[in-house]
Amino acid sequence: MILLIPTAMVLATANCYVVFYREADQSFRRSLISAAILVFLFIAISTEVLGLFNLINRFAVTAGWMVFNAALCATWLKLKSARDMTFGSLAQPWLDSTRNFYRELGPWTVIMLAVLSLITGIVAVMAIPNNQDSLSYHLSRLGYWIQQGNVAHYASHIERSISFSPFSEYVHLHTFLLSGSERYFQLLQWSCLAGILALISMIIRLFSKSLAALRIGLCFAATLPIVVLESMTTQNDLVVAFFILATAFFAFDYTQNNRLTSLYLIPLCCAVGMMTKGTFLFYALPFGGYLLISTVQKPAFRRPSLRKHTAGFVAASLILTLALNVPYWYRTYEIFGSPVGTISAGNKNTFTGPADYVSSVSKHVFLHLGFVSPGNRYNDFLLGQLKNLHGAMGVPLDIPRLGMPFKMNKLNFNEDFAHNFFGIWLVFLSIPLLLFARLPRAAKWYGWLTFLSILIFCFFISYQTYGSRLHIPFFLLAAPIVGLTFGTIVPAWTARLLPFLLWAAALPFALLSSAHPLLSTKWFFEEIFPPINSGLHLNVRIDGANLNLKQESVLHANPGRLFWGDHWPASEALLQRVNALNPQKIGFIFTEASFDYAYQFFLQKPGREFAHVLVGNASKVLEGPAFQPDVIIAEKSEGPGFSYHGKTYGLTVESDGKWLYVPSK
Incomplete structure (x- = not known):
């Protein structure tokens, strides 16, 4: 029955193509992204509705998918008859689009991306989900929901399981009930990363035809260490990033091309994005504001038709977001007196002045700047500079109201703590390039809105040692900017070399995840790394205190030991x-x-x-x-x-x- 999901995706993609994108640029990718959003929306709505009638079980969920597929099939048959289309006639333009995309990327970029996708895909399917948050609350919810036949809250020592946004787990619930297996859990994030890469390519194409920009932007996004590691887990940062990037793309697609389909897909992204993770609001807010301001400033806004569409968009965003999220928020409010619970209260900043905000931003940035070095001198130097900055401002570095005690990263292969060392430096370098590069005005607006999004995030969310994964949406939003700026300014040979260097740096993270490696990390950290560690005085701990550092390959590891x-x-x-x-x-x-x-x-x-x-x-x-x-x-x-x-x-x-x-x- 698990095939009901890909069947729905194919039918929805075909319907979206015929109705909305037949004559559009990047028609296949647009259709695929729109179909994914519609399927996600169906999962969110159907789960809440079935839960109302205590029908969270295999039979009811299967029946729901059958009805959904039947509706999509009926729509297709109607469109086929009205527009003289067949699946065969759709296959050719889709195949041509795929071939064109392959030629734009070039064989080497395709091979690099395919290798990373193949490695992470194998791990996602073969490995038992063993991320710590997943074991505590992401996946533990499923058993209680199925046991009680609904998604109502239940008594739990783990507050996160009954207060944190549930959409990703709704998807896992459906895949488990349809297949009876946990093997598909980690494919959600892996698939969302594929969708994110498609969105990044579409964003870049909105602003430039540069092939170098496309290749650099995609490789930058696909090789971020925290992204590579999370694509093999059941966390939800890539899922929410998918909706954030979709929102950004649709906002600029509408302002650039006046495409009403994009305007009305934004409310869907907002509704399901908020149901996935609260950080959606911080990253999407600048793009929503830009969309409204740009629309109001259009001379055509004086026309009643545009005002009607704008009012409809605002109303749809509010109504759909509230309708989809209020049931869960209300259930949480009934228990904790707050719609978002109480467990995340410690993640909020409490400012007493501007210096506190500078402290928050600096610690979020320095989280990614750490690296291994002989005698740890590089990290010690950076930490000293950070302490000097805080001393000059009169703000303690580790004051509790501004987050957890600060710690410089070295090199981490865990999906909770890995940081983006090369990524942050490329983002830094892209800022001055964005000022001087010959890019369309809209591209520069996109860049400044991206940087504004992380500043908004740093205003509300305090520093956390695992904050790198919360920064995933920012780095993925920045991928088009890195591609556009470097693809425009750097020499051709650098534009060809940079993707390869990023790929080579990311490969160890794909192969040697500390939680579920494809290759045994036990062999690496017992035989290969100790002489390097001692010879260069890297001071990296590889003893038992470093949790899950030495693991067997997931191809033959014992599930209990992985847990x-x-x-x-x-x-x-x-x-x-x-x-x-x-x-x-x-x-x-x-x-x-x-x-x-x-x-x-x-x-x-x-x-x-x-x-x-x-x-x-x-x-x-x-x-x-x-x-x-x-x-x-x-x-x-x-x-x-x-x-x-x-x-x-x-x-x-x-x-x-x-x-x-x-x-x-």
């Missing part, structure tokens, strides 16, 4: 003990960082139920009084025993930070 690393033997013994008891109902007592999904993965069994018990946050009101666990797994001690819903539980096992409680006889 728990060196803690797997103790965890395996606990899980075997639980299964030996053959419980029907299992209770969890977790911390915010517990690997909820990992427990569900190994303990799932037909008819078995899971629930969080003795919850300490506001969601405790959702604990079902009828739920009496046959066994309780705890990752924080509850002492030798306790009572819960009329039963007394005693401690039977304590090992490696885990406690097992069973009913006392």
Whole structure:
């Protein structure tokens, strides 16, 4: 049944092509992006609707997709009859478009992008999802939603699972129910990256015909280390980046080409983008403002027709965004008294003056400037400059109201912490080039709006050690600017060499992810890297304290070891003990960082139920009084025993930070 999703994509792409883009430039890419947005919208709406009737199950979701495909098919048959079209007649222009795109990129750029896509695609399919956030809350939601038949909130020790935006998990929910497998989870981000690259190529084409700009821009985006690593995970930063770049493209496409289709696709992007991640608002806001100002300033705005379209666009954006997001926000508000929960409150800046804002911006920027060097002298120098800046402003570097304690990165292969060292320097260099390069006025506006977006982000969001992944939309928005500026000014040989250097620097991140490497990192960090580390005095920690640094290849790695690393033997013994008891109902007592999904993965069994018990946050009101666990797994001690819903539980096992409680006889 999983083929229902690609079938819908093909039908939606064909319909969009015939109705909107048959005569347009880049018609195939435009049709594909529009179809993806429509399919995403269907997933968002259908999940909420099915949830209202407690129909989150395999049969209902499959039926929903069948109805959706039937509607798309009926639309196609109607269009086919009215416009004398067949799939065969569509295939030729699509094939011609693909060939033209191949010629524009050139064989070497295509090979470099294909190699990266192939490596990350293999890992995305073969690896068990083991990102820490995914194990804690991204994927753990699915089991409870399916168990209760809806997407209502549930009692949870992990507040993020019932307060953070849910759209990516709605997609995972559909793929799991259609296929019965978790193998498709990581393809969402991988596919969104493909869509992002298509959008970047379209943005560049709005402003320039330069082939060098196209090649540099695409290679810049595809080789960002944090992007490469995240494309193999079930996080959601690439998903939200897809909607942000789509919004930016449609805004400029409308202002440049007056294409009404682009104008009315923006509300769809806003609605689903906000449902994906709150950072959508910060990055999309400048482009929305530019669109409105540009439209109002048009001489044609005096015409009633344009005013009508503008009013319709604003109304559609507000109504659709609210209609799609208010149900989830309301469910969260009922529990926490806030539509976005309370767990993210520590990520907000609290300013007392302009110096605080400079502090926030500087720390976000310096996050990407760190690198390995002999004796760590390079990082020490930069850290010294950052401290001097803060000293001159009279603002402590690590004041809590402005984020986490600051730390200079060296070289990290983890999808939460990898930074974009070469990317940030290319972005810096593109700023003066943007001033002097001979580019269309609209291209320069796009560039300044991109830089404004990160400044808005830094105003609201404080520095975090894992902030690099939150910067993904900015770097991807900047990719067209890097391509346009460098493609316009640098010599031809540099324009050819730069993509290759970026590709070569990105290849290790694709092959040696610390979480799920295609090649064994254990071999690399035990045999190859130690002499380099000691010989150059790089001071990179490669001992056990560096979590998940030495991993086996995902092609033959044990799922449990991918989840728990060196803690797997103790965890395996606990899980075997639980299964030996053959419980029907299992209770969890977790911390915010517990690997909820990992427990569900190994303990799932037909008819078995899971629930969080003795919850300490506001969601405790959702604990079902009828739920009496046959066994309780705890990752924080509850002492030798306790009572819960009329039963007394005693401690039977304590090992490696885990406690097992069973009913006392």
